[in-house]
Amino acid sequence: MMDELWTDITALFSMANFMVLLRVVIVLAVGWVIGRLAGLVVGRVMRSRGQHRAQLTRRMVRYLVLGATLVAAFSLFGIDVGVLLGAAGIVTVAIGFAAQSSASNAISGFFLLGERAFEVGDIITVGETTGEVLSVDLLSVKLRTFDNLFVRVPNELMLKVELRNLSRFPIRRLDLLLTVAYADDFERVRGILRAVAVDNRYVLDEPKPIIVFTGFGDNGYTVQYSVWVARQHFLEVKASLHAEVVGALQQAKIVIPRPRRHVELSSGAQPLLVRLAPEPAADAPQDT
Numbered sequence: 449m450m451d452e453l454w455t456d457i458t459a460l461f462s463m464a465n466f467m468v469l470l471r472v473v474i475v476l477a478v479g480w481v482i483g484r485l486a487g488l489v490v491g492r493v494m495r496s497r498g499q500h501r502a503q504l505t506r507r508m509v510r511y512l513v514l515g516a517t518l519v520a521a522f523s524l525f526g527i528d529v530g531v532l533l534g535a536a537g538i539v540t541v542a543i544g545f546a547a548q549s550s551a552s553n554a555i556s557g558f559f560l561l562g563e564r565a566f567e568v569g570d571i572i573t574v575g576e577t578t579g580e581v582l583s584v585d586l587l588s589v590k591l592r593t594f595d596n597l598f599v600r601v602p603n604e605l606m607l608k609v610e611l612r613n614l615s616r617f618p619i620r621r622l623d624l625l626l627t628v629a630y631a632d633d634f635e636r637v638r639g640i641l642r643a644v645a646v647d648n649r650y651v652l653d654e655p656k657p658i659i660v661f662t663g664f665g666d667n668g669y670t671v672q673y674s675v676w677v678a679r680q681h682f683l684e685v686k687a688s689l690h691a692e693v694v695g696a697l698q699q700a701k702i703v704i705p706r707p708r709r710h711v712e713l714s715s716g717a718q719p720l721l722v723r724l725a726p727e728p729a730a731d732a733p734q735d736t
Contacts, residue, residue, distance in 0.1 A: 479517025483510040507586065553587040556603035560584060566613045573612040574601050619652065620682045624673040624693065627665050629703040634661055634669070637702060641673050644696050648689065650681040667705040 487510035561584075566572050570581050572591070577599055579591035589606055591599040614620070628637050638659045645657040658674035673693065677685045697704060 475520050476517060479513060479520070483513035483517070486510065486513055553603040556607050557584070557586050560589075560603055560606060565611060566616075570613055570615040572614065574606060575609050577601070578614070615679060618679060619676050620679050621674050621676050622682065622686055622689065624689065625662075626671045626673055626693070627668045627705060628671060629668045629705045632702050634671070636700070637671060637697070640696050640700050640702065641671075641693065644689070644692050645675050648675075648685065648692065650677050650685050652676045652678070667708050
Protein backbone atom coordinates (compact mmCIF):
# COMPACT_ATOMS: atom_id res chain seq x y z
CA MET A 449 0.00 0.00 0.00
CA MET A 450 2.85 2.36 0.81
CA ASP A 451 4.37 1.58 -2.55
CA GLU A 452 1.15 2.57 -4.34
CA LEU A 453 0.92 5.81 -2.32
CA TRP A 454 4.50 6.65 -3.15
CA THR A 455 3.83 5.95 -6.81
CA ASP A 456 0.85 8.33 -6.80
CA ILE A 457 2.86 11.06 -5.09
CA THR A 458 5.70 10.60 -7.55
CA ALA A 459 3.29 10.82 -10.48
CA LEU A 460 1.74 13.96 -9.04
CA PHE A 461 5.08 15.70 -8.84
CA SER A 462 6.34 14.45 -12.17
CA MET A 463 7.88 16.97 -14.52
CA ALA A 464 4.76 17.17 -16.71
CA ASN A 465 2.42 17.77 -13.81
CA PHE A 466 4.89 20.20 -12.28
CA MET A 467 4.88 22.30 -15.46
CA VAL A 468 1.08 22.30 -15.52
CA LEU A 469 0.98 23.37 -11.89
CA LEU A 470 3.54 26.08 -12.59
CA ARG A 471 1.47 27.41 -15.49
CA VAL A 472 -1.64 27.46 -13.28
CA VAL A 473 0.19 29.43 -10.60
CA ILE A 474 1.47 31.89 -13.21
CA VAL A 475 -2.02 32.30 -14.71
CA LEU A 476 -3.54 32.92 -11.27
CA ALA A 477 -0.83 35.44 -10.35
CA VAL A 478 -1.13 37.30 -13.66
CA GLY A 479 -4.93 37.26 -13.41
CA TRP A 480 -4.82 38.66 -9.89
CA VAL A 481 -2.49 41.48 -10.98
CA ILE A 482 -4.59 42.27 -14.06
CA GLY A 483 -7.74 42.27 -11.95
CA ARG A 484 -6.22 44.74 -9.50
CA LEU A 485 -4.91 47.02 -12.25
CA ALA A 486 -8.15 46.88 -14.26
CA GLY A 487 -10.14 47.70 -11.14
CA LEU A 488 -7.92 50.69 -10.34
CA VAL A 489 -8.07 52.04 -13.90
CA VAL A 490 -11.85 51.67 -14.16
CA GLY A 491 -12.25 53.15 -10.68
CA ARG A 492 -10.31 56.26 -11.67
CA VAL A 493 -12.28 56.63 -14.89
CA MET A 494 -15.58 56.30 -13.01
CA ARG A 495 -14.56 58.58 -10.14
CA SER A 496 -15.92 61.63 -11.96
CA ARG A 497 -19.38 60.02 -11.80
CA GLY A 498 -19.28 59.51 -8.06
CA GLN A 499 -17.07 57.72 -5.59
CA HIS A 500 -19.61 55.05 -4.66
CA ARG A 501 -20.16 54.21 -8.35
CA ALA A 502 -16.39 53.95 -8.79
CA GLN A 503 -16.15 51.55 -5.83
CA LEU A 504 -18.82 49.20 -7.11
CA THR A 505 -17.54 49.25 -10.70
CA ARG A 506 -13.97 48.59 -9.58
CA ARG A 507 -15.01 45.54 -7.57
CA MET A 508 -17.21 44.19 -10.37
CA VAL A 509 -14.34 44.42 -12.89
CA ARG A 510 -11.95 42.77 -10.45
CA TYR A 511 -14.34 39.88 -9.81
CA LEU A 512 -14.95 39.37 -13.54
CA VAL A 513 -11.22 39.18 -14.27
CA LEU A 514 -10.66 36.79 -11.38
CA GLY A 515 -13.54 34.62 -12.62
CA ALA A 516 -12.03 34.44 -16.10
CA THR A 517 -8.67 33.59 -14.52
CA LEU A 518 -10.18 30.68 -12.59
CA VAL A 519 -11.80 29.35 -15.79
CA ALA A 520 -8.40 29.44 -17.52
CA ALA A 521 -6.77 27.68 -14.57
CA PHE A 522 -9.38 24.91 -14.60
CA SER A 523 -8.82 24.44 -18.34
CA LEU A 524 -5.09 23.96 -17.77
CA PHE A 525 -5.89 21.23 -15.26
CA GLY A 526 -8.05 19.51 -17.88
CA ILE A 527 -11.29 20.16 -16.03
CA ASP A 528 -14.36 20.49 -18.27
CA VAL A 529 -15.54 24.03 -17.55
CA GLY A 530 -18.97 23.33 -19.08
CA VAL A 531 -19.63 20.51 -16.65
CA LEU A 532 -18.33 22.67 -13.82
CA LEU A 533 -20.61 25.55 -14.81
CA GLY A 534 -23.58 23.19 -15.00
CA ALA A 535 -22.90 21.93 -11.51
CA ALA A 536 -22.38 25.49 -10.35
CA GLY A 537 -25.75 26.43 -11.86
CA ILE A 538 -27.52 23.74 -9.87
CA VAL A 539 -25.74 24.85 -6.71
CA THR A 540 -26.58 28.48 -7.49
CA VAL A 541 -30.29 27.68 -7.80
CA ALA A 542 -30.22 25.81 -4.50
CA ILE A 543 -28.38 28.63 -2.79
CA GLY A 544 -30.69 31.19 -4.40
CA PHE A 545 -33.74 29.80 -2.64
CA ALA A 546 -31.87 30.01 0.67
CA ALA A 547 -30.41 33.46 0.01
CA GLN A 548 -33.19 35.43 -1.63
CA SER A 549 -32.53 38.47 0.54
CA SER A 550 -28.87 38.56 -0.55
CA ALA A 551 -29.90 38.45 -4.21
CA SER A 552 -32.42 41.22 -3.59
CA ASN A 553 -29.76 43.32 -1.88
CA ALA A 554 -27.38 42.78 -4.81
CA ILE A 555 -30.01 43.86 -7.34
CA SER A 556 -30.91 46.84 -5.16
CA GLY A 557 -27.22 47.79 -5.16
CA PHE A 558 -27.33 48.21 -8.95
CA PHE A 559 -30.40 50.44 -8.65
CA LEU A 560 -28.60 52.57 -6.06
CA LEU A 561 -25.64 52.75 -8.41
CA GLY A 562 -27.80 54.12 -11.21
CA GLU A 563 -29.88 56.47 -9.08
CA ARG A 564 -26.94 58.32 -7.50
CA ALA A 565 -28.98 59.63 -4.58
CA PHE A 566 -25.84 60.00 -2.45
CA GLU A 567 -22.06 59.67 -2.58
CA VAL A 568 -19.39 58.34 -0.25
CA GLY A 569 -18.77 61.03 2.37
CA ASP A 570 -22.34 62.40 2.32
CA ILE A 571 -24.40 62.69 5.49
CA ILE A 572 -27.70 60.83 5.03
CA THR A 573 -30.69 59.83 7.14
CA VAL A 574 -32.19 56.38 6.57
CA GLY A 575 -35.18 55.70 8.77
CA GLU A 576 -34.04 56.76 12.23
CA THR A 577 -30.30 56.48 11.48
CA THR A 578 -28.17 59.47 10.47
CA GLY A 579 -24.51 59.16 9.58
CA GLU A 580 -21.68 59.56 7.09
CA VAL A 581 -21.54 57.16 4.14
CA LEU A 582 -18.34 55.11 4.41
CA SER A 583 -18.89 52.78 1.47
CA VAL A 584 -21.53 51.50 -0.93
CA ASP A 585 -21.03 47.76 -1.39
CA LEU A 586 -22.80 45.08 -3.39
CA LEU A 587 -25.10 44.05 -0.51
CA SER A 588 -25.17 47.00 1.88
CA VAL A 589 -24.28 50.60 2.65
CA LYS A 590 -21.91 51.26 5.55
CA LEU A 591 -22.54 54.33 7.75
CA ARG A 592 -20.74 55.98 10.66
CA THR A 593 -23.09 57.82 13.01
CA PHE A 594 -22.30 61.05 14.86
CA ASP A 595 -21.66 59.07 18.06
CA ASN A 596 -19.05 57.00 16.15
CA LEU A 597 -21.09 53.83 15.69
CA PHE A 598 -20.78 51.57 12.63
CA VAL A 599 -24.13 50.84 10.97
CA ARG A 600 -24.74 48.43 8.08
CA VAL A 601 -27.91 49.15 6.09
CA PRO A 602 -29.01 46.51 3.51
CA ASN A 603 -29.39 47.89 -0.01
CA GLU A 604 -32.95 46.58 -0.22
CA LEU A 605 -33.91 48.69 2.81
CA MET A 606 -32.30 51.76 1.21
CA LEU A 607 -34.83 51.53 -1.62
CA LYS A 608 -37.85 50.91 0.61
CA VAL A 609 -37.56 53.70 3.17
CA GLU A 610 -37.32 57.46 2.85
CA LEU A 611 -33.73 58.62 2.40
CA ARG A 612 -32.61 62.17 3.19
CA ASN A 613 -29.32 63.49 1.89
CA LEU A 614 -28.20 66.25 4.26
CA SER A 615 -25.10 67.03 2.17
CA ARG A 616 -26.63 67.31 -1.29
CA PHE A 617 -26.85 71.12 -1.32
CA PRO A 618 -24.34 73.65 0.05
CA ILE A 619 -26.80 75.44 2.36
CA ARG A 620 -29.59 74.35 4.71
CA ARG A 621 -32.51 76.08 6.41
CA LEU A 622 -32.92 76.01 10.18
CA ASP A 623 -36.50 76.47 11.46
CA LEU A 624 -37.54 77.63 14.93
CA LEU A 625 -41.15 77.85 16.13
CA LEU A 626 -41.81 80.48 18.80
CA THR A 627 -44.82 81.40 20.91
CA VAL A 628 -45.07 85.07 21.90
CA ALA A 629 -47.56 86.67 24.30
CA TYR A 630 -50.47 88.45 22.61
CA ALA A 631 -49.54 91.69 24.38
CA ASP A 632 -46.24 91.96 22.50
CA ASP A 633 -46.16 93.61 19.08
CA PHE A 634 -45.28 91.29 16.19
CA GLU A 635 -43.29 93.91 14.27
CA ARG A 636 -41.14 94.51 17.34
CA VAL A 637 -40.54 90.79 17.67
CA ARG A 638 -39.63 90.61 13.99
CA GLY A 639 -37.04 93.36 14.39
CA ILE A 640 -35.44 91.56 17.34
CA LEU A 641 -35.22 88.29 15.42
CA ARG A 642 -33.67 90.05 12.43
CA ALA A 643 -31.01 91.52 14.71
CA VAL A 644 -30.25 88.04 16.08
CA ALA A 645 -29.69 86.79 12.53
CA VAL A 646 -27.38 89.71 11.72
CA ASP A 647 -25.31 89.18 14.88
CA ASN A 648 -24.77 85.46 14.19
CA ARG A 649 -21.70 85.17 11.95
CA TYR A 650 -22.83 81.87 10.42
CA VAL A 651 -26.31 82.99 9.35
CA LEU A 652 -26.30 83.90 5.65
CA ASP A 653 -27.49 87.27 4.38
CA GLU A 654 -28.90 85.61 1.27
CA PRO A 655 -31.37 83.98 1.21
CA LYS A 656 -32.83 86.35 3.77
CA PRO A 657 -34.21 85.08 7.10
CA ILE A 658 -37.90 84.19 7.12
CA ILE A 659 -40.03 85.57 9.98
CA VAL A 660 -43.76 84.93 9.55
CA PHE A 661 -46.86 84.98 11.73
CA THR A 662 -48.17 81.41 11.59
CA GLY A 663 -51.26 81.36 13.82
CA PHE A 664 -52.96 81.77 17.17
CA GLY A 665 -52.07 79.47 20.05
CA ASP A 666 -53.61 78.87 23.47
CA ASN A 667 -51.12 81.12 25.22
CA GLY A 668 -49.95 83.47 22.46
CA TYR A 669 -49.42 83.82 18.73
CA THR A 670 -46.92 81.58 16.96
CA VAL A 671 -44.01 82.72 14.82
CA GLN A 672 -41.83 80.76 12.41
CA TYR A 673 -38.22 81.93 12.43
CA SER A 674 -36.08 80.43 9.63
CA VAL A 675 -32.47 81.20 8.76
CA TRP A 676 -30.09 79.84 6.14
CA VAL A 677 -26.63 78.53 7.01
CA ALA A 678 -23.83 76.66 5.27
CA ARG A 679 -24.27 72.94 5.80
CA GLN A 680 -20.94 72.58 7.65
CA HIS A 681 -22.16 75.06 10.30
CA PHE A 682 -25.71 73.73 10.62
CA LEU A 683 -25.29 71.83 13.89
CA GLU A 684 -23.34 74.65 15.50
CA VAL A 685 -26.02 77.22 14.64
CA LYS A 686 -28.79 74.85 15.72
CA ALA A 687 -27.15 74.53 19.14
CA SER A 688 -26.59 78.27 19.65
CA LEU A 689 -29.52 80.00 17.95
CA HIS A 690 -32.15 78.91 20.48
CA ALA A 691 -30.22 80.48 23.36
CA GLU A 692 -29.55 83.64 21.34
CA VAL A 693 -33.25 84.09 20.53
CA VAL A 694 -34.37 83.54 24.14
CA GLY A 695 -31.71 85.95 25.43
CA ALA A 696 -32.65 88.67 22.94
CA LEU A 697 -36.39 88.39 23.70
CA GLN A 698 -35.82 88.47 27.45
CA GLN A 699 -33.56 91.50 27.14
CA ALA A 700 -36.30 93.29 25.19
CA LYS A 701 -38.92 92.31 27.85
CA ILE A 702 -40.75 90.11 25.34
CA VAL A 703 -42.68 87.42 27.21
CA ILE A 704 -42.48 83.80 26.12
CA PRO A 705 -45.70 82.63 27.79
CA ARG A 706 -46.06 79.53 29.90
CA PRO A 707 -48.86 77.08 29.16
CA ARG A 708 -52.13 78.10 30.83
CA ARG A 709 -55.61 76.60 31.17
CA HIS A 710 -58.97 78.33 31.47
CA VAL A 711 -61.46 76.35 33.58
CA GLU A 712 -65.21 77.08 33.69
CA LEU A 713 -67.54 75.64 36.34
CA SER A 714 -71.23 75.00 35.91
CA SER A 715 -73.63 77.10 37.99
CA GLY A 716 -74.44 74.21 40.37
CA ALA A 717 -70.85 73.30 41.19
CA GLN A 718 -69.29 73.95 44.55
CA PRO A 719 -66.92 76.94 44.70
CA LEU A 720 -63.20 76.23 44.49
CA LEU A 721 -60.46 77.78 46.56
CA VAL A 722 -58.22 79.76 44.21
CA ARG A 723 -54.84 81.22 45.07
CA LEU A 724 -53.36 83.82 42.76
CA ALA A 725 -49.65 83.46 42.08
CA PRO A 726 -47.65 86.60 41.28
CA GLU A 727 -46.67 87.11 37.66
CA PRO A 728 -43.02 86.19 36.97
CA ALA A 729 -40.62 88.98 36.16
CA ALA A 730 -40.29 89.76 32.47
CA ASP A 731 -36.59 88.91 32.46
CA ALA A 732 -36.98 85.61 34.33
CA PRO A 733 -36.45 82.39 32.36
CA GLN A 734 -39.66 81.01 30.93
CA ASP A 735 -40.53 77.40 30.16
CA THR A 736 -41.42 76.75 26.57
